[in-house]
Amino acid sequence: MNAILVAGTTSDAGKSVVTAGLCRWLARQGVRVAPFKAQNMSLNSTVTPGGAEIGRAQAMQAAACGVEPTADMNPVLLKPGAGGSQVVIDGRAVGEVDALGYGAMRERMRAASLAGLARLRERYDVVVCEGAGSPAEINLRAGDIANMGLARAADLPVVVVGDIDRGGVFASMFGTLALLEEEDQALVAGFVVNKFRGDRSLLEPGLEMLRNLTGRPVLGVLPWLDGLWLDVEDSLAFGVDRGPMTPPLARTLRVAVVRLPRISNFTDIDALAVEPGVDVRFVTSAEEAADADLVVLPGSRATVRDLAWVRERGIDRVLADRPVLGICGGYQMLAESIRDEVESEAGSVPGLGLLPTMVEFAEEKKLGRPVGRAYGQRVEAYEIHHGRVSVHGGEPFLDGCRRGRAWGTTWHGALENDGFRRAFLTEVARAAGRDFVVAPDTDFAAARAERLDALGDLVAEHVDTGAVWRLLGRGAPKGMPFIPPGAPGAS
Numbered sequence: 001m002n003a004i005l006v007a008g009t010t011s012d013a014g015k016s017v018v019t020a021g022l023c024r025w026l027a028r029q030g031v032r033v034a035p036f037k038a039q040n041m042s043l044n045s046t047v048t049p050g051g052a053e054i055g056r057a058q059a060m061q062a063a064a065c066g067v068e069p070t071a072d073m074n075p076v077l078l079k080p081g082a083g084g085s086q087v088v089i090d091g092r093a094v095g096e097v098d099a100l101g102y103g104a105m106r107e108r109m110r111a112a113s114l115a116g117l118a119r120l121r122e123r124y125d126v127v128v129c130e131g132a133g134s135p136a137e138i139n140l141r142a143g144d145i146a147n148m149g150l151a152r153a154a155d156l157p158v159v160v161v162g163d164i165d166r167g168g169v170f171a172s173m174f175g176t177l178a179l180l181e182e183e184d185q186a187l188v189a190g191f192v193v194n195k196f197r198g199d200r201s202l203l204e205p206g207l208e209m210l211r212n213l214t215g216r217p218v219l220g221v222l223p224w225l226d227g228l229w230l231d232v233e234d235s236l237a238f239g240v241d242r243g244p245m246t247p248p249l250a251r252t253l254r255v256a257v258v259r260l261p262r263i264s265n266f267t268d269i270d271a272l273a274v275e276p277g278v279d280v281r282f283v284t285s286a287e288e289a290a291d292a293d294l295v296v297l298p299g300s301r302a303t304v305r306d307l308a309w310v311r312e313r314g315i316d317r318v319l320a321d322r323p324v325l326g327i328c329g330g331y332q333m334l335a336e337s338i339r340d341e342v343e344s345e346a347g348s349v350p351g352l353g354l355l356p357t358m359v360e361f362a363e364e365k366k367l368g369r370p371v372g373r374a375y376g377q378r379v380e381a382y383e384i385h386h387g388r389v390s391v392h393g394g395e396p397f398l399d400g401c402r403r404g405r406a407w408g409t410t411w412h413g414a415l416e417n418d419g420f421r422r423a424f425l426t427e428v429a430r431a432a433g434r435d436f437v438v439a440p441d442t443d444f445a446a447a448r449a450e451r452l453d454a455l456g457d458l459v460a461e462h463v464d465t466g467a468v469w470r471l472l473g474r475g476a477p478k479g480m481p482f483i484p485p486g487a488p489g490a491s
Helices: 015-028 056-065 099-123 148-154 169-178 204-214 266-273 303-312 315-319 329-333 418-432 444-462 465-474
Strands: 003-008 033-036 039-041 045-047 053-055 076-080 085-089 092-097 126-130 158-163 188-196 218-223 253-258 278-283 294-297 324-327 337-340 347-350 357-368 371-374 377-380 383-391 395-397 400-403 406-409
Touching: 003 015, 003 148, 003 465, 015 033, 015 056, 015 126, 015 158, 015 188, 015 444, 033 056, 033 099, 045 056, 045 383, 053 056, 053 076, 056 126, 056 444, 076 099, 085 099, 092 099, 099 126, 099 148, 158 169, 169 188, 169 204, 188 465, 204 218, 218 444, 253 266, 253 418, 266 278, 266 294, 266 418, 294 315, 294 329, 303 315, 303 329, 303 337, 324 329, 329 383, 329 406, 371 418, 377 418, 383 400, 395 406, 418 444
Parallel strands: 003 126, 003 158, 033 126, 039 076, 158 188, 188 218, 253 278, 253 294, 294 324, 324 406, 337 357
Antiparallel strands: 045 053, 076 085, 085 092, 337 347, 357 383, 371 377, 395 400, 400 406
16 A cells, blocks of 8 residues: 545635645655546646646645656646536546546546556655545546546545535535445545634544544544645635735735636636735636736636637736736737637637737647746746747747837746846836836745645644554554445445
8 A cells, every 4th residue: 555545525624735735744754655646627737748738736846756747647637618628637638528428438537547556656655645535426426537437446545535615524524425436435544624713622522523423533623724826726725715825925916817717727716815915816807907006817718709709808908008917828819819619610800909919729738848948048948839920020029029019929928037027027017117226035835835834734733643643554443334325326
């Protein structure tokens, strides 16, 4: 045994951060550890050094482990769109599927997931696996490859995480277990309560009752932690106030991020939030963006459809009057024209016309880890896009261009480069006429590392780590009671 599965009672229960915390704690013990998520549904993705596309959360967890991310850490990635999902297997897009088409690809996905996990278990001392959604989605159990289907196939002990901040955590934990069939229940070894605010002693009667009812212990109660700002993947976590990343200053730079209906890679914005005095907020209307010193048009899974939404909301009029940064899909929207026969099949549509560019979508997705320079600073980034942009004017800006108070690039993660970010914000403040001076020494990588360390500390201080070691060494305990009613046998 050298692997464990972190499942959750719901989406956004905290599986990603608990997995990252376990990874960080184990890495600090000198364990060679890797993260794994068999199937991920997310529009936040990144490109590995090997050129594979995987979920951002798994890249964040790899950073917690102190290792480079690989395709094996997220063998199946589903990127939902308007009518279905793009399927990425072993880091490469293989097609678009709807709910019915998904079933036809299930065995291929299952094989890729099990093979990826097997390779990780050969290379690392421990693999910490993250589930998807809830293991008690009984209508989906027969085809499950991410939760109990994975646990059964790979003989993984399972810990179930519940979010007490949403309420009903004891009912959701008991109910999750009670809806699993007997063979699945035999692998569920305990629970973790997440996002608790208050005195743990007040929880003790409930913890004891849950143990008596289920025959399984609560292995930890993790307190609420403000300001994490880690790479989220779940739409429920998107836009939620995660607390200030830095203290506010008297002189601020106001950044409005347009919350597109099909927004992707909104984690690009986290690097702006690390800067003291930069106020980042998500907006969905022209009124909310009207006082911004910088409006960011982020990535989109449906550029043409989201562009229409921008126009419907009147946000296009604000963009014409304010400094604006377009990233990937947002950059494509700033073009003079867009021809899309691939994503939306809309043909030719007019762009916002703020940049001297033309966009044409290609069938093949472009993945890369480009390196360049801007404002005299080295920039490392990654790119994931179908749109091909041709530039016929303006000033060079990374791989894109700038004209007036509009900037555009296909590169994600560029703002994580400290020198470039400072130079860019200085230029934005000048263009906006703001008396704002960027801090000279903000280190985004260090800020992220501090937050990963905070997760490792949470695990070390609030989880029964001895029990975790036993699960990793021996698997789920034998003889745990079955909790009725259970569920019908899965195929």
